[in-house]
Amino acid sequence: MFVVVVFFDAQPEHSGSVRAALLEHARATLEREPGCRKYDVAADPVDGSAFLLYEIFDDEAAFRAHREMPHYAEFAVLVEPWTAAKRVLTFTLLAGPNGGRTGA
Numbered sequence: 001m002f003v004v005v006v007f008f009d010a011q012p013e014h015s016g017s018v019r020a021a022l023l024e025h026a027r028a029t030l031e032r033e034p035g036c037r038k039y040d041v042a043a044d045p046v047d048g049s050a051f052l053l054y055e056i057f058d059d060e061a062a063f064r065a066h067r068e069m070p071h072y073a074e075f076a077v078l079v080e081p082w083t084a085a086k087r088v089l090t091f092t093l094l095a096g097p098n099g100g101r102t103g104a
Contacts, residue, residue, distance in 0.1 A: 001037065001056050001057065001058065001059070001092070001093035001096070002056070002057045002058070002059050002060045002062065002063050002090065002091075002092065002093070003054070003055070003056055003057075003090065003091040003092070003093050004053070004054075004055040004056075004057065004063060004088065004089070004090050004091075005052070005053065005054055005055075005088075005089045005090075005091070006051075006052070006053035006055070006086065006087065006088050006089075007050075007051075007052060007085075007086070007087040007089075008022070008050070008051040008052070008053060008083070008085075008086050009049055009050050009051075009083070009084040009085040009086070010049040010050075010051070010079075010082055010083060010084060011049065011082055011083070011084045012048075012049045012084075014049075014082035015048050015049040017079075017082055018049075018051070018079055018082050018083070019043065019048075019051070021075060021078055021079050021082075022041045022051055022053070022079075023041055024075075025071065025072075025075040026039040026040070026041050026053075028071045028075075029055075029066065029069075029071070029072075032069065032071060033062070033065070033066055033069065035057050035058040035059070035061075035062025035063075035065060035066070036055065036056070036057055036062065036066060037056040037057065037058065038054065038055060038056040039053070039054075039055050039056075040053065040054040040055075041053055042054070049084070056093065056096075060090075063090070
């Protein structure tokens with residue numbers, strides 16, 4: 001499994017719009033992409049403009065396909081002007097309830 005962690009900071013005046021867009025994008029991704037197994041959206045309880053995304057895909061190819069989907073492009077265009085910062089990290093799942101294997 002391929003894990004993607006995104007640290008997403010909205011411009012404070014757009015945090016509500018970004019929150020709504022993130023939740024809709026997560027829903028669309030899970031509904032439309034069989035290669036996406038998990039798409040969690042979390043908000044910082046202190047800084048309402050900071051979000052964490054935790055995504056699990058079958059493999060790196062499924063993640064690359066995700067980034068080519070029309071709903072991804074629409075989301076990216078929508079939130080880009082509202083974004084203060086974004087950092088994307090990727091990992092290989094070693095163990096977990098979503099089908100990760102144990103060991104390295």
